[in-house]
């Protein structure tokens with residue numbers, strides 16, 4: 001294959017645009033590699049030490065402290081680190097929070113909110129869809145058009161739909177307790193936490209590796225128990241146990257603590273927001289400037305800064321596109337299996353240089369095949 005697209009220089013990691021498990025900062029991986037063998041000079045690997053012991057205690061403390069600082073968490077909010085990524089919370093949220101009226105309002109703006117809503121309909125009296133984007137979403141209906149139920153126990157939304165590339169421009173202005181799935185844009189910008197009763201995220205997109213879910217919850221809203229349900233389903237039980245009802249995923253906790261440290265070092269949420277915007281704008285500019293060779297139809301106000309799906313005018317070029325991209329060191333650009341096309345994920349850790357190289361490749365591929 002002949003191409004003038006940038007080839008990764010020897011020793012450079014491949015650029016990884018996968019939607020999750022996602023790219024991690026090299027310095028985080030280097031630290032993890034060393035600590036797997038010898039954690040801070042203890043002679044023991046970080047995956048092999050007690051989660052309750054003195055060596056691991058600073059990790060537990062740092063996790064809580066740094067996250068509280070980054071998000072300016074009010075003291076009545078608890079942070080839970082739970083097994084299982086994001087999906088368990090599609091069930092645990094209605095079980096724990098739809099207690100008073102057993103009703104909740106759902107905004108369906110794409111793939112993940114659809115899944116969350118489906119699960120809620122199995123578990124509570126009524127999970128109403130108060131607003132729905134089209135089946136190929138390009139925006140979210142404005143808050144003024146949401147048909148809110150005054151008796152709903154919460155209003156649920158997905159801040160960033162990673163399959164569809166649709167992101168809320170900011171916290172919806174609704175005077176109701178909000179629940180947000182922030183899996184795909186967690187810690188990528190400042191968040192108005194007090195407007196939410198609960199925020200959850202799987203860690204594998206912006207906060208490290210798979211198997212871990214983080215929950216930020218207003219403790220005043222939690223039932224102490226859910227009679228007839230397993231204890232691991234009860235958020236309050238995790239609060240009481242300091243997220244250690246059983247052995248936690250210590251390696252995922254450790255990587256999350258390294259990621260929080262990295263985020264603070266990079267300047268915190270405002271600085272990341274700036275950088276994330278610049279990365280996304282650069283890519284959208286290339287797509288929009290391609291005269292229809294590449295397309296993203298999401299309306300500008302709702303375009304995701306994290307996940308940029310796009311199609312090629314000639315879909316028959318896609319296999320060649322992925323092949324040449326990979327040869328140029330640009331990997332995992334395939335769109336979600338339900339959507340096809342291409343998608344570039346640009347989470348916090350995605351370097352500006354990766355986006356620069358992707359943009360150069362897109363231009364160059366179009367020059368040769370447009």
Ligand SMILES: *Cc1c(COP(=O)(O)O)cnc(C)c1O
Nearest residue numbers: 085086087112160162183184202
């Ligand atoms: C990826 C994703 C999920 C699913 O995450 P799992 O950890 O695999 O359950 C849920 N919600 C959103 C918004 C996502 O992007």
